[in-house]
Amino acid sequence: MNHLETDEETAVALRNADAVSPLVFVCEHASAHIPERFGTLGLSVEARKSHAAWDPGALALAERLADRFGAVLVAASVSRLVIDCNRPPEAPDAMPARSEIFDIPGNAKLDKAEREIRSQSYYTPFHAAVAKAISDRSDPILVTVHSFTPVYHGAARTVEIGVLHDRDARLADAMLDAADRAGAQNVRRNDPYGPEDGVTHTLKKHALPGKHLNVMLEVRNDLIADAAAQDDMAKRLGDWLESALSTTGAAAC
Template identity: 55%
Template sequence: MTGLLTEADGSPVAVENPEALSPVLLVCEHASRRLPEKMGALGLSEDALKSHIAWDPGALAVSQLLVKSLDAALIYQRFSRLVYDCNRPPEADAAMPAVSEVFEIPGNASISAAERLARTEALYVPFGNALSDFIVARKAQDRAPILITMHTFTPVYHGKQRDVEIGILHDEDTRLADAMLTAAEKTPGYTVRRNEPYGPSDGVTHTLIKHGLKNGLLNVMIEIRNDLVSNEVGQKVMADYLTGILGESLVALSQ
């Protein structure tokens, strides 16, 4: 393997249950806090690299539970968003952030154009290709997937407490989000809101636009407050809840 990643690093992308019977395609852009060998620690402490700035804690665990409960496919990024945030286009500063919340990222402070390109080619391009290839293959089988991106967010951001527990996010296509919000109203358990704690104006719908909207797919982004999925019990409860409202939503949309 050449470029940014070594043979020991392995593939930048993982695919689970590609032959899933369900149309649901789960995507987890911030699944891992792992850094490629050549990147060192980006000048950060171990505590910083374990925090939410490096990944979305709990997002992959919940996604993997949904793979089983929904018989869904899952595609996720195997390296930290600090190296490249695969939910951002290459031209965006946030794709390789020099600052994340209150943390400065020394290893991202002055990235050359050549290094930006190397990161893009090593992580963003293969991740996007994996999504595109999966979608093309499913559409060729007349089995258009339903794109669901999975994220978590920190309970406190810039010192402000967030009371929303689950965010149902969308861009221009509101169909799946509307159905999920309707199902959530009938299924108490969490505080669920539309386009919180982020929305399209925050630049978080890149994957939805590039792979969902442009392919005419039903799509939604799910944001979970990470303190709710910090252990296996919370992850299971959350996965059960999402399985229920997703299942109800897909039935409603198929009628």
């Protein structure tokens, strides 16, 4: 189906679930939704809508890329402030008590039992869906899609697009080469985050063990703030990805 299949308490949403493309798109921070049982986590409306709660524009961008390549998209259905599916559950920032300028009162005194409940309720089924999408394909290619805030802790970021990787840089190298050939500006490797920041968890969990091609894309969220901008960015990234796959000898469909 060409829509996200989800419901109020589901941990994961799928788009193009029956797709046969080897590409697997993943959006770990797709939603700002906080399930009812958590209340507001003690947060203001501003905080619940901010980049601390999700990656604005990332889901729309991931949907466009998945549709372009006729590929499956696996998206998390709850806010990363409930649990960050791009962190191991035991990591302190998987259920942060503070995110940039925001305190998260509902996460301030989590005991082991509550952390385990969140992990089993949301993290485990999300990653099971990613694992299934990977295992259903003979030569899977993992692409995770994120956005980042233009200003972080008061400092402006000039980078526009980050192409991130962990130990396996094959697809990232090819995408960066494609971006360079296209004359793209402010496209950088492992910026504004890199493996040292713990952001490559999904790549490490699902791509590195099987030596599958993989890349993580980070786009500054002011560049994907509306539908027209999302269309434009999806075309740019899609063109680079298509070129990169050709360079690496991988097929997109």
